[in-house]
Each structure stands twice: as structure tokens, then as C-alpha cells.
Amino acid sequence: MKIYFILSVCLISTLRLFAQNPRTLDSLFTRVESGNQKERINTYVAIAREYRQINADSTNWYAQIAIQKAELFKYPKGKIDALYEIGYAADRTGDYTQAVKLFNDVIAQSDSINYTIGLTKGYNGLGLVYELQGDYVNALHYHLLNLEILEKLNDRPGMAMVYNNIAIVYKDQKEYDKSLESHWKSLKISEESLDSLGMAISNFNIGHMYQLKGNGEQALFHYLKTKEITELINDIYGMGKVHHSIGDIYYSDKLYKKAFDYYSKSKAFFEECKANTDITDPLIGLGKIYLQDSNHARAQQYLSQALVMAQKTGHIDNIMNSSELLFQSAKQMGDYQKALDYYVLFNTMKDSTLNSEQIKQLTLLEAEYNFQKERASINYANERARMTLDQQIEKQRNTQNASIVGMVLLVGVLIILYRYYRLKKHANLELQLLNAEIQDRNASLSNLNAEKNSLIGIVAHDLKNPLSNIIGAVGVLKASEKEEEKIKFLDIVQASGMKLIDMISEILNVESIEQRVADLDLSSINLTEIINDVIDQFDQQAKTKNVQLVRDITENVHIIAHVTYVSQVIENLLSNAIKFSSEQKNVFINLSIDQSQALIEVRDEGPGLDEEDKARLFQKYQRLSAEPTAGEDSTGLGLSIVKKFVDAMKGGIWVESEVGRGASFFVAFELA
Known part of the structure; x- marks a missing residue:
């Protein structure tokens, strides 16, 4: 997960800085019981949105409640907003196929009821998911569609957000100057609108770009401006992010004392706002400083905490960073068994990252090949158009023949390319459908396996007591000579047996009940x-x-x-x-x-x-x-x-x- 990407992905008209605030969740939970049905649905959507950076399952849970209520009370905008949150959760968890499907549903349903905000959300979601997949042509296309709508609405914060997202597309292609140009546009809009949140986001991203270009002085200047703004608006999470980045700058300059102070403050800010996903960054920073000072005990303390947190949140980059540093520490201390364990973990994570990067690079190469081929054909046509009649008098007939042959060849090439495109598009569509079917079947098998395990647990637990009662009663019957006592324990046997039959019947009749409700006469x-x-x-x-x-x-x-x-x-x-x-x-x-x-x-x-x-x-x-x-x-x-x-x-x-x-x-x- 890219830190830079997280910092810039904001909702269309809210521009919340960096991440969600747990205090906001407490406020929303108190509001969910009040208001009319539309207000309650909007509150459930807001809760789902707040859970984005915390727990994708919780986002899905509250969004599904909102959808159920929206369908029940005929509130289509609430359903569209909830679908967007589910799509966002799918995007965060790497289920890009599902995310694309959901964002397209958001666009289609928004278009059918002329819901402009829903359209901007759908375009925003598709731009982000295509950027993550390395499909920069489509990513830029949807961001520009989004920008066109926001300009018509004069949504200044939204326009600033889109320019940030466009900058990310350029940054991923290592076009840092174009990326900076888009970030400066975003900053200008935020400054004109006196939007403190937007200014903080843009300054942070500009600082990050200068850091990538190796200009630490300019990076530090913009990070310090971000720090000043986040302190002014009391954004705890934003302060955690920018303090960590300033710590990185000082660490690169070997100013370890300053780096330590900023990493420590970043950790404290993240702890205050319970940002478990991000606290791994300052923990790794502190571990690096202690490792630099050969204080292996403290280094391993912080790095082990970072590794545990990164594994819980699935943060592959930080799993790699912490395990690599722990390997170095264990190796220096002569603990070769631990060193080997950390080395294996590091390489496992590295291999998984390389696989995803290879897929991304193949996509980029293919896009570059098609672009260069198209540009070559355009240049060829332009060059021929610039030829003057005077230059071609002596070879007019030959040139005309050559032009005809060239056009025929060009048309033939275009036809071949078009057929190739159609075949490839069709093959990709079939592959997507096949993958979706496989995922559905796997999910169905997983559900059946879970039901089987649950059923075994019920049989083992709930049938145990009646069987124990029967066995105990039979034992007493064998030893008893009193008729009244025998009748009493026979009643126990009979009651326990009936209880077994009732429980087994209830389990066996479930499928029958499910079939009966399929077609009711209401x-x-x-x-x-x-x-x-x-x-x-x-x-x-x-x-x-x-x-x-x-x-x-x-x-x-x-x-x-x-x-x-x-x-x-x-x-x-x-x-x-x-x-x-x-x-x-x-x-x-x-x-x-x-x-x-x-x-x-x-x-x-x-x-x-x-x-x-x-x-x-x-x-x-x-x-x-x-x-x-x-x-x-x-x-x-x-x-x-x-x-x-x-x-x-x-x-x-x-x-x-x-x-x-x-x-x-x-x-x-x-x-x-």
C-alpha cells in the first residue's frame, strides 16, 4: 500500500484529511437512533465511510444495512452512496474486479436518477482502481470525466482532490514534473478557497514529490508547512503522518536525534487516534535509529511491534521493512536461527510484491507499445501531408501509386489491429467472467464447509448431554431393584430420547423449510x-x-x-x-x-x-x-x-x- 496514495484519496465533497477519526464514530453511533429513515440511512453510510481505514468488513456490514433500509424505504441515493463504500472496501482489499463492477453500478444507477454527486463518486472510484492496476490511460480518462463535472458544479475542494489524483497517475509513471504541476494546481485552488485541509494535503504531496526527486530541502519546507496547518486545525492523524515524513528527512541527513524526536511524536499521535495501520511507520523508524546505535534490544522491541501490527493489517511493505531490519539485527547479534526466520519472511513478502509488480510492468509495456505504434502512424501521415506539390512533380505518378499502396497497407494494419483489439477484449472479458465464476464457487464451497464444521460442533456439543443422561439412567436401572425408581429413570431415558429426536429433526428439516418458503401464497x-x-x-x-x-x-x-x-x-x-x-x-x-x-x-x-x-x-x-x-x-x-x-x-x-x-x-x- 502506498502512503502517498492513501494521503490523496479523499471523498468528493468532504476532503477529510489523511484518515478517519474514532471520535467521529462515537458521534455517529449516537445519531443512528434518531431522525427519520433517510437520515438514519445516511448515518449508516457515514459509519461505513468512517470504518474505511479501520476495518473493511465493518464498512461492508454497515453499508449493507444502509442498502437494505434504502431499498425498503425507497431511497435510491442512499443505496448508491452505500454501494460506493462497498466498492471502496473492495478496492482497499485488492478485489479490483468487484470494485470495478460496483463503481460501474454506481455510475449507471446515478445516471438513471440524474444524481450528479453519485456520478462523481463512480468516476472517482474507477480512476483510483485503474491507477492501482497500472492502467493509467483509463485512470486518467475517468479522473478527467470527474474533473469536468466538478468544474460545472464549481466544487473547488473536489477539483483540488482530482488534481491530486491526476498527480498520482503521473507520479506512478515517474513523470515527476507533471505530477508536481498537478499538485501546484490543487494547492492554488485550496489557497483561493481558504481550504486548510486541501492546503495541508497538497503541501504534503508536494513535499513527497520533492523527496522522490532527491530535493530534501524543498521536501522539508513543504512538510513543515503541512505540520503548521495540521497543528492549527488540530488534525491528530495528519500530524502523525507529517511528523513521520519529517523524521524520514532527518534520518536521510543522518540527524538521528531530530529523527528520533519526530518518529516518537508520530507514534504518540497515531496512538492517540488509534491509527493501527499507520503506527508501523514510526515504529520502524525508531527501530532503525536504535539499530544504527547498535542497541539491539530496543531495536528489536520496536521492530517486533511493527512486524506484528503490519501482519495484522496486511501491510506488505512494512512486513518487508521490519523483517529485513530484524534479520540484520539478529545476524549482528549472532542469533542465526532468528535471522534465518526473518530472512525467509522477508523473501516471501518480496516475491509476492515482485509478482504484482511484474504484472503491472507488463500492462505498462503493452500500453507503451500501442501508444508508440499509433504515434508512428500519425507522424507518417503528417509527414506526407506536409509534402508540397512542387516537390512531387517529377515523381507524381510514382508518389500517387505509393500513396495508394501505403493507404491500403495502413488500412490493412488498422483492420488487423482492430481485430486484435476485439479478440483481446473478448478474451479478457471471458477471463473476467471465468474468474468471477471461480470466486463464486469457491465462496459457496467455503460457506458449505463452514456450515459442515458448525453442524459437527452442534452435534458434538448439544447431543452430548441427552446421551449422557440416557447412559447414566440405564446404569442406574441395571443396579436398581425398586419398581418406582425404574419407572423414574425410564422416564428420563424417554425424555432424553425425545429431545435427541427433536434436535435431529430440526437439523434435517432445514433444507425442507428453505424449499417451502421459495413460493409463498401471500x-x-x-x-x-x-x-x-x-x-x-x-x-x-x-x-x-x-x-x-x-x-x-x-x-x-x-x-x-x-x-x-x-x-x-x-x-x-x-x-x-x-x-x-x-x-x-x-x-x-x-x-x-x-x-x-x-x-x-x-x-x-x-x-x-x-x-x-x-x-x-x-x-x-x-x-x-x-x-x-x-x-x-x-x-x-x-x-x-x-x-x-x-x-x-x-x-x-x-x-x-x-x-x-x-x-x-x-x-x-x-x-x-
Whole structure:
């Protein structure tokens, strides 16, 4: 991952500096419960955006919630914004094929509803992903399309951002002067707009370009300007980045004391804003300085921390840097076993980097070959056009014949090139489709394997207790001579056997249930009556656990659904709420009308769900971190079946929960 690239990839109209702020996440989570449905969807998209540099899985999770709600409440702009965040996550994790598909979807859907901001996001995403793949022609094409729209909108921060991205394309091709020219344009726009964030970004990138050109003095000048701005606007993450870069300049100049001070401050800033991905940079810097001073104990302390953090975040460059320095330290100390281990790790990472660079270089060579060939044909035509009639009088006939032959040959070459292009494009398309199919099949096999492992775990865990009860009861029966005692233990055997049958039947019937919900006959039903009936059924079970059922049910609510499956959905949610509630707790069942939707909420005061639990909640055979409070049994199938029932009835289901604060399950259906 290129530091330079991270610094310049900003959203279209926000120009957030460098990375996300954990404090912003706290604020967004407090807002997600307030406002109308559109505001809530926008908040979920904002949460997904904030998770970009932290956790791609979390970005996908919250964006999917936003998409589900946007489809349910007919808010296409919210869906487009969420699709962009998923595409951005795919780009960050290296799934470029999926990223291109999603960004094209963003463009198509934005165009269909005339959503200009969505178009700029889609063009921005395609420009970035093509730049990462080394396809600089397409990258520049989409950045220029984006710039054209932003100029019409007079979006000055957006224009500054695009000039930064264009500069990256030139920088990757080692055209440093063109790159600097684009960065200066970006800086000029930011200064005219009095945009402190934009000025900080452009000064940082200009400093980086001078550093690449070997002009440390100019690089330091612009880094110090960036430092001044980030301190003024109190951007903790930005201060962490620029302090690290200043430390690199001083390290290159062998001013190790100054370099140490700046690396230390960079580390402190990253720790303050919890930027785990970036803290590896100053850790490596500090390790280098201690290694330079032959203080191997401290060097290995910092470098080992950097290696662990880089491995957690998948930062290949820093895995290579830290493992190479650890190899040098271990070798100097005579610990050849550790030195060998670090050397193997370094070369493994180096090989993976070389493979990706080779692919990128092949793409560049191919683009350069086509460009030179096209330029040669254009130069040839221009040269012939510049010939004057006087210069060709003596050889007019021969020249005319030669021109005809040349044109025929040129047309023939163009036809061959065109057919080659078409064949290559077709072959690439087939290869992409084949790769996508292979990925889908691999994902399906992985899911099946995970279900198999979960099922084995359930069988091993949940069937163990009934079998133990049977074995124990049989042992007592053999030794007992009292008739009453024999009957008692025979009842235990029978009850345990029935429990085994029930659990096995539930597992075996899952596929049958999934097939039945494929084509339901939906009709208008009275949801109010169904919910009240289900609550009455569970009243005794709740009283047995000393749990209070509190209902707030809107009268005479009718929906389009299936009576049996709606009842099973509510029964499962209410049963789970009681199952995970302790004594003296409440379970709330609410039914309300939200615009054109009937909204059911089942809320408990149980242990709640963490992010990992919520991500697996509606999958089959899943065991969550929380346990039923009275030791009740669970196969992990209930919520997966509930999800299939709700989807089949064209409804929506989601959960909102925090650890230690209970869980609220929401189900929405269209009103009749």
C-alpha cells in the first residue's frame, strides 16, 4: 500500500484529511437512533465511510444495512452512496474486479436518477482502481470525466482532490514534473478557497514529490508547512503522518536525534487516534535509529511491534521493512536461527510484491507499445501531408501509386489491429467472467464447509448431554431393584430420547423449510391479532423465568404476508428474547406504522451482541458469544430460518444492539 496514495484519496465533497477519526464514530453511533429513515440511512453510510481505514468488513456490514433500509424505504441515493463504500472496501482489499463492477453500478444507477454527486463518486472510484492496476490511460480518462463535472458544479475542494489524483497517475509513471504541476494546481485552488485541509494535503504531496526527486530541502519546507496547518486545525492523524515524513528527512541527513524526536511524536499521535495501520511507520523508524546505535534490544522491541501490527493489517511493505531490519539485527547479534526466520519472511513478502509488480510492468509495456505504434502512424501521415506539390512533380505518378499502396497497407494494419483489439477484449472479458465464476464457487464451497464444521460442533456439543443422561439412567436401572425408581429413570431415558429426536429433526428439516418458503401464497392478514395471540402463548413461559412481557400494539394493522410464517417469525424472536433474559427483566413487543410499513420491534434487556455476533446472526449453525440464561438448547438455526421467511414475504429484518445493553430485532412488512 502506498502512503502517498492513501494521503490523496479523499471523498468528493468532504476532503477529510489523511484518515478517519474514532471520535467521529462515537458521534455517529449516537445519531443512528434518531431522525427519520433517510437520515438514519445516511448515518449508516457515514459509519461505513468512517470504518474505511479501520476495518473493511465493518464498512461492508454497515453499508449493507444502509442498502437494505434504502431499498425498503425507497431511497435510491442512499443505496448508491452505500454501494460506493462497498466498492471502496473492495478496492482497499485488492478485489479490483468487484470494485470495478460496483463503481460501474454506481455510475449507471446515478445516471438513471440524474444524481450528479453519485456520478462523481463512480468516476472517482474507477480512476483510483485503474491507477492501482497500472492502467493509467483509463485512470486518467475517468479522473478527467470527474474533473469536468466538478468544474460545472464549481466544487473547488473536489477539483483540488482530482488534481491530486491526476498527480498520482503521473507520479506512478515517474513523470515527476507533471505530477508536481498537478499538485501546484490543487494547492492554488485550496489557497483561493481558504481550504486548510486541501492546503495541508497538497503541501504534503508536494513535499513527497520533492523527496522522490532527491530535493530534501524543498521536501522539508513543504512538510513543515503541512505540520503548521495540521497543528492549527488540530488534525491528530495528519500530524502523525507529517511528523513521520519529517523524521524520514532527518534520518536521510543522518540527524538521528531530530529523527528520533519526530518518529516518537508520530507514534504518540497515531496512538492517540488509534491509527493501527499507520503506527508501523514510526515504529520502524525508531527501530532503525536504535539499530544504527547498535542497541539491539530496543531495536528489536520496536521492530517486533511493527512486524506484528503490519501482519495484522496486511501491510506488505512494512512486513518487508521490519523483517529485513530484524534479520540484520539478529545476524549482528549472532542469533542465526532468528535471522534465518526473518530472512525467509522477508523473501516471501518480496516475491509476492515482485509478482504484482511484474504484472503491472507488463500492462505498462503493452500500453507503451500501442501508444508508440499509433504515434508512428500519425507522424507518417503528417509527414506526407506536409509534402508540397512542387516537390512531387517529377515523381507524381510514382508518389500517387505509393500513396495508394501505403493507404491500403495502413488500412490493412488498422483492420488487423482492430481485430486484435476485439479478440483481446473478448478474451479478457471471458477471463473476467471465468474468474468471477471461480470466486463464486469457491465462496459457496467455503460457506458449505463452514456450515459442515458448525453442524459437527452442534452435534458434538448439544447431543452430548441427552446421551449422557440416557447412559447414566440405564446404569442406574441395571443396579436398581425398586419398581418406582425404574419407572423414574425410564422416564428420563424417554425424555432424553425425545429431545435427541427433536434436535435431529430440526437439523434435517432445514433444507425442507428453505424449499417451502421459495413460493409463498401471500394475502392480507391482521398482524395485530397474530402478535397478541403469540404473546398470550408465551405468557406462561415468561412467568416461569420471572420475565415481564410488555406490549405496545397498534390496533387493526393489516399487512400482505403469510399467516403461518409470520406467526413463526414472531414466535422465534419472542422465544429468543425470553431465552436470553434474566429474572426480573422485561421483554418489550411493539407494533407501529412507519410511513407505508408495519414495523415490529422485539426488544430484550439481555447481554446484547458484539459486532462479530451481528455479522453472523442470520447464518445457519451459528453459536453466538451470549448463552441462554437458563441453559436452554439452541441449534443455531432459528434466526436463519426467520430471515428466509421474512425475505420470502418481501419484508425486511435487522438488529440494533450494543454489548451489555440488550438487543432490538426489527421486522418490517408492507401495509395491505
